[in-house]
């Protein structure tokens with residue numbers, strides 16, 4: 001679908017074409033293509049501009065809807081700190097921090113309203129993009145934040161919480177297609193010198209078949225032409241996080257499904273989506289370097305692989321229930337309270353905020369995002385505030 005002119009970064013397109021031509025068999029698997037398109041260190045989508053996310057970018061995330069998301073997460077994190085026995089140091093490691101807005105909201109709320117927790121807080125950001133880090137340093141100037149690579153965090157050293165909002169959907173995915181009951185992988189090849197075409201061939205790694213087997217998916221039952229994604233990087237990510245966690249929690253927020261929903265026979269085109277100037281479409285070969293490419297998260301895979309790596313699943317819910325349980329409903333009600341609105345400026349501001357809060361919990365929007373909370377060496381029976389409303393199971 002091409003609704004408007006392609007604005008690919010010509011240098012990146014040429015670089016990827018050269019990589020395709022030079023690779024064995026003259027093709028890259030889709031995950032390798034997506035890795036270059038999003039994360040090539042000089043030319044990739046996330047490497048070239050700090051304003052990719054937001055009203056003037058290609059898409060928004062929860063932190064662009066106001067400070068409520070970060071503030072309510074601070075409330076949840078303060079309870080996790082209490083559950084760990086109020087240690088003197090509570091590590092909060094945000095992974096993939098975008099423009100740093102979430103961290104600013106979280107930290108300001110903690111310092112203003114949760115002073116004992118704020119004193120214990122050791123806020124770290126793990127961010128892959130150098131350009132995003134520069135933007136985060138600007139936005140977070142004056143706030144106590146440290147930046148590091150995941151590799152710099154020693155095994156079993158984190159006591160606190162890993163947090164990721166819309167990170168896992170941005171990790172490069174493999175794509176597969178079922179042909180006559182057989183599992184084939186999608187590769188990107190060249191037609192001529194610079195036009196990309198897809199070819200289907202034997203998988204580049206046995207991990208694809210093993211992943212689908214673990215999800216209980218038989219490719220024979222999916223039907224010819226069925227196409228979807230496998231996020232092996234998500235498994236590597238949860239494993240790396242679990243290894244570094246000594247005691248505490250992992251909170252993953254993202255759009256996604258359980259494995260059964262993900263590979264439902266009727267979802268035969270998969271979940272890959274591209275975002276370009278707030279329009280969504282399904283062609284990753286347009287706007288290369290100037291559009292986001294994402295795939296929904298398979299939460300069952302995160303849970304089962306997390307369990308294999310020593311994490312326990314403490315609960316799974318939807319963002320709507322999670323934020324309502326943490327007090328978003330009270331915030332909505334306060335907007336209409338008598339005395340809160342005395343003039344048109346205040347009325348307009350209240351309406352703007354009401355719309356933002358609604359988007360955070362709207363079932364057809366961010367309210368349907370999944371929230372997975374996993375733990376390691378924590379009390380399994382300690383109630384978590386964000387999970388106190390009816391939760392959804394992952395089975």
Ligand SMILES: C[S@@+](CC[C@H](N)C(=O)[O-])C[C@H]1O[C@@H](n2cnc3c(N)ncnc32)[C@H](O)[C@@H]1O
Pocket residue numbers: 046053061062063095096097098099102126127128129132164165166167170171
């Ligand atoms: C979709 S954005 C979400 C940003 C932010 N969490 C938010 O909600 O606005 C994904 C972010 O993750 C970063 N990222 C992608 N892969 C990463 C990785 N392996 N480690 C750390 N950061 C990563 C990207 O550079 C980007 O800042």
